[in-house]
Amino acid sequence: MKKAKGENVRSPRGETAKKNRIGNPLDFIAEDHMREREVCALIDRLVDLVAISAEERATILDFLQEQLPHHLQDEQIDLFPMMLERCDPEEEIDKVIDRLTSDHGHAIADAPAVVALIKAQGRELTPEASTVLTEFARHARRHLVLENAIILPIARTRLTKEDLRIMKDHMQERRGLDATEEI
Numbered sequence: 001m002k003k004a005k006g007e008n009v010r011s012p013r014g015e016t017a018k019k020n021r022i023g024n025p026l027d028f029i030a031e032d033h034m035r036e037r038e039v040c041a042l043i044d045r046l047v048d049l050v051a052i053s054a055e056e057r058a059t060i061l062d063f064l065q066e067q068l069p070h071h072l073q074d075e076q077i078d079l080f081p082m083m084l085e086r087c088d089p090e091e092e093i094d095k096v097i098d099r100l101t102s103d104h105g106h107a108i109a110d111a112p113a114v115v116a117l118i119k120a121q122g123r124e125l126t127p128e129a130s131t132v133l134t135e136f137a138r139h140a141r142r143h144l145v146l147e148n149a150i151i152l153p154i155a156r157t158r159l160t161k162e163d164l165r166i167m168k169d170h171m172q173e174r175r176g177l178d179a180t181e182e183i
Contacts, residue, residue, distance in 0.1 A: 025167040026155055029079065032071040033144050039063045040137040046118070047130050047137075060118050064111050070174050072104050075147075078167040079155060086158040096150055103143040110136050 039060050045052055052060075080097045087093040114136045117129050125133070159167075172178070 023168075025074070025078075025164055025171055026152060026159070028171065029071070029074060030148070030152060032067065032074075033148055035063055035067065036071075036140055037144060040140050043114070043118075043133050043137045047125065047133050049125070057118060061115060064115050064118075068107065068111060070171075072107065073174055074167070074171050076101065076104060078170050079151070082159055082163045082167065083151065083155055086160075086163070087154065091154075093150075093154065096146060100143065100146060100151070103139065106139060107143075110139075 042052055042056050042060050080101065083093055084097060110132075113132055117125070117133060
């Protein structure tokens with residue numbers, strides 16, 4: 001379900017947002033975090049045996065299969081290395097980034113199983129399937145707390161305009177957007 005360049009994307013909140021409308025890459029990452037939290041809420045509903053619509057299911061799948069891989073690359077390839085370069089060693093940001101990098105590895109490894117369970121939704125969840133979904137959402141939320149409370153605030157003070165320009169260019173390249181387009 002790949003979206004065409006600049007195509008509207010339905011967020012879990014039901015809002016339609018253009019993928020290429022956010023100018024600041026840190027704001028774009030923060031919005032990805034909000035979408036991830038909303039996807040976790042939809043997963044919780046599935047585990048609680050609350051029916052979700054086909055559109056909500058498509059939202060979860062789009063996020064896990066299309067948006068999450070780009071988001072993780074945005075952080076691993078650009079944000080985290082820039083943070084390591086800009087922060088002082090005594091700030092120990094490397095320890096936080098090591099933890100987040102490990103979390104990213106788990107997300108990449110666990111997402112296919114979650115996608116398979118979401119695609120099979122309609123059948124009653126086994127206790128094992130419920131555990132997989134619950135743990136994925138719990139792990140994602142814990143991860144987002146670190147990124148939103150520590151990484152993004154520090155990034156907003158440490159990264160330079162040039163860092164943000166480079167990050168934005170790379171984010172656009174990953175998404176197949178023109179360098180002249182706004183993310």
